[in-house]
Amino acid sequence: MAPHNDAPSPSGSYTSGFNRMPYRPVVTSGLMTGQLGTAEPHSPLSSSFSTSSETSDFHMNRPLVPGVYVPTMCFFEEGTEDVDTETIARHAVRLARAGVTGLATQGSNGEAVHLTHAERQLVTVTTRKALNESGYAHMPIIVGCGSQSTRETIQLCREAWEAGGDYALVLPPSYYAPLFAPASETVTSFFTAVADASPIPIIIYNFPGAVGGLDLSSDVIVQLSRHPNIVGVKLTCGNTGKLARVVAATRKSSPSTAGGNSSQNHPDFLVLAGSADFTLQSLVVGGHGILAGLANIAPKACVRTMQLYSEGKVAEAQAMQEVVAQGDWTAIQGGVVGVKSGLQGWMGYGGHARSPLPRPNAEQANKWKEGFRELVMLEKSL
Template sequence: MQALTGTGVALVTPFKKDFSVDTEALKKIVNYQIDGGIEYLVVLGTTAESATLTKEEKELVITTVIEANNGRLPLVLGVGGNNTAGVVAELKSRDLSKFTAVLSVSPYYNKPTQEGIYQHFKMVAEASPVPVILYNVPGRTASNMLPATVTRLANDFKNIIGIKEAAGDIVQAMKLIQHKPEGFLVISGDDMITLPMVLAGGAGVISVIGEGFPRQFSDMVRLGLERKVDEAYRLHYLLADAIDMIFEQGNPAGIKCVFAALGLSEETVRLPLVNVNEDLAARIKAFVNKIRNL
């Protein structure tokens, strides 16, 4: 899956001030990613506030991104949940012909055992007409998909082609890289440790900060993949403070503040999320202006 090596971004869903989906802003954001050198786009992930979108709004987002992208970059669609039967039904009924893969989160809230996680993804793999990227994010799911479970799934199902690993644990990531089957993609889901993961043998990232600063972050990942360590770390440290800031008061409130500073969309998020406070907004906007002037 060479198409999914490098930098993917988890697209936001921009909202107008009345909280409706802003399709024109979404088109601008898609073009901004493509112009910035991003390798692929992830639609309806956590960063898209997909938990607060209606079925009709999700279809609107998908249609808008497909039209704006116009076949230029590979697309990955978020299809996951904690109701296995529901995920399977969606995979069987949805037209995935425009998507290179699906990104499927480990079941949240239910707190399944490792065997439960395995059986869930067994059903997902058997139902999906396109390759599957697993998504491990214990901070949101309340359970950690262990490397042994990931390796078992990767060996048993050839259409499980990678994992977005967002446990924030570089040792766990290295164990995944050490024991993965050949060709299996270990993709960072944590912007701050993306470069160390890439240098350890990871395939790249599905990023949030990369959405705000696509040129710098995708260049960093490419330099890392090329083993140009010093040049890559210069870009890492250039963006490190911004990574902290965009997650300081929650995602995607921080990255939406970046987009507002860039003039691409409003800062609006839907409850239970709220906009970043004035202090953080001022710091984010100052950082955006600094990067613009470099």
């Protein structure tokens, strides 16, 4: 994808192709000048990667377009478990060079639940600066901002904006789900309040496995899509029927723009599959791509699967999807522990997840490596 020639947004506002809401700046954290915020005690974070950057480089018009989005890993220094900013930056640039459309920090693969607020901002600002300095300033960053309270979720959205994030990926709250109002009223009120206050647009994250089985229906997602600051959904539930219904209900016809781009190229509401193993199934019903952890291992294979389908080479796309799906099964079984182990085994970096997650022994590490073998061989051939 060619870089966008977008001018920075005017000071005090933040707009894009979506109908974003004006942002009234809060007290800045100082992250853009390499300082940690004062809202929490300083953590022993790695300072080997500078985080200084001009604000205009961080806040640009970066529209969401169909493609492969990658929930990046958070890497830690061996022994100390401090955030390893050098590896975070290097990994982000590797993914960008592979041709992915955008990155996501603070997702399930990014171990957001293991990070403090300051560390979460550090990861995002490190990623933004690495992309900017490598010629990928146009690439959007989605930031995981889900929390159990409306108040903290809004705070995370504001901090994501400060750190250079473009969109907020938000899980529904779930801890007190048995006390929620009926007919999903509590969930819709939560997303509405967050979207009203967030300086960046919201992407709904439907991942029942992470929220005690809470599964948003297509009706709820479509209802929320009407909010001007809710611009997409990630469906990790794997329900392709739901995905088809959401795509159909949120698709808006609009004339082609200059250069031949249609509404499908710049959708009003981006619908993404949450795993790479149903990429083609999603595309068949009009989905716009994937936001999938497997792309940390094989970004080119994920991108090429989509490209083959868009070129009408369905049989070739199906053959590649078979390999991708098998590799994704390894990733699904191993989670962040297995994906990091696979990265370490095949790419020479990755390390371990933060405690209390276990470190795989030699036998387990070999299992994860072999599980990704066919996929990695495909990746290296592209």
